[in-house]
Amino acid sequence: MTGRVFAVASGKGGVGKTTTAVNLAAAMAEADRSVVLVDYDLGMANVGAVLDIEPGAATLHDVLAGEADALDAVVEAPGEFDVMVGGTNIEDFGRADPSGLREVAADLREEYDVTIVDTGGGLSHDTTVPLGLADDVLLVSTPQGAALENTAKSLELADRVGGDVTGLVLTRVGGGDADVEAAVEAVDAPLLGTIPEDGAVPDSEAAGEPLLVYAPENPAAQSYRELGYELLGESPPVSFRDGDEDGEVSPGAAFAEVADDVPEEESLLSRLTGGRLG
Ligand SMILES: Nc1ncnc2c1ncn2[C@@H]1O[C@H](COP(=O)(O)OP(=O)(O)OP(=O)(O)O)[C@@H](O)[C@H]1O
Numbered sequence: 001m002t003g004r005v006f007a008v009a010s011g012k013g014g015v016g017k018t019t020t021a022v023n024l025a026a027a028m029a030e031a032d033r034s035v036v037l038v039d040y041d042l043g044m045a046n047v048g049a050v051l052d053i054e055p056g057a058a059t060l061h062d063v064l065a066g067e068a069d070a071l072d073a074v075v076e077a078p079g080e081f082d083v084m085v086g087g088t089n090i091e092d093f094g095r096a097d098p099s100g101l102r103e104v105a106a107d108l109r110e111e112y113d114v115t116i117v118d119t120g121g122g123l124s125h126d127t128t129v130p131l132g133l134a135d136d137v138l139l140v141s142t143p144q145g146a147a148l149e150n151t152a153k154s155l156e157l158a159d160r161v162g163g164d165v166t167g168l169v170l171t172r173v174g175g176g177d178a179d180v181e182a183a184v185e186a187v188d189a190p191l192l193g194t195i196p197e198d199g200a201v202p203d204s205e206a207a208g209e210p211l212l213v214y215a216p217e218n219p220a221a222q223s224y225r226e227l228g229y230e231l232l233g234e235s236p237p238v239s240f241r242d243g244d245e246d247g248e249v250s251p252g253a254a255f256a257e258v259a260d261d262v263p264e265e266e267s268l269l270s271r272l273t274g275g276r277l278g
């Protein structure tokens, strides 16, 4: 198998990378892919905390130090996907060789349909490694001016290290079209999706679950689900009635009511951009 590798990056910290990485992992798992999420924020490993999971036999830092095999550092997360958890000791940081991610990614491509690499804030050496090796770089930004400026700079840097930037994910969007328009103008990359501000996001982190598991019908969960399916080239599950006709209980039946509001014929991108991009 040769799986696909996504890197989730941003110019500014605290804009929603980890939330995006976790929930895209959950969405792609819902789409029946085998998924592993790599917590590549080497200085400040945080996926383990957000998903409330402990490292297994080894940590990503052990793997990057050449002391363990990639698959030894993989544990199961709530949401039907696996996670490679980083170490949290300060000594771990010194031991880990960031460029070891290349080998790790090669191993994970053999085992999983999808590898999602969550990175730290900004573009340090640590983050340029995943940008260079990913098939798809997803840039995450909030709609605020400063974050967008940093995102535009990250885009340039990603290009310089040969990163394949697939596009921008706009998070914590307040509901105004103006926000989205400003982002489309500020960043010269396709807008892949917008995720609304949703108070259930911090609640899901407190519960140690992806939002897609904690509150699967919430607006941000639906947006991450749509984005996850679309990145895989599939239509998001708009209705589950097809499954019902066969007399089967569909695992996604709970979303059908919410999803009914979504016009089927229009693509996500064209809805977000008023047809400007797709
Ligand atoms: N759609 C959303 N609605 C509300 N809050 C959100 C949303 N997305 C993220 N947050 C909150 O924003 C904060 C930062 O999110 P997150 O940890 O995902 O960012 P990050 O880019 O990974 O940060 P860092 O650069 O520190 O790793 C968290 O407290 C999270 O709960």
Ligand SMILES: [Mg+2]
Residues within 6 Å of the ligand: 017, 018, 019, 041, 046, 118, 119, 120
């Ligand atoms: Mg993070």
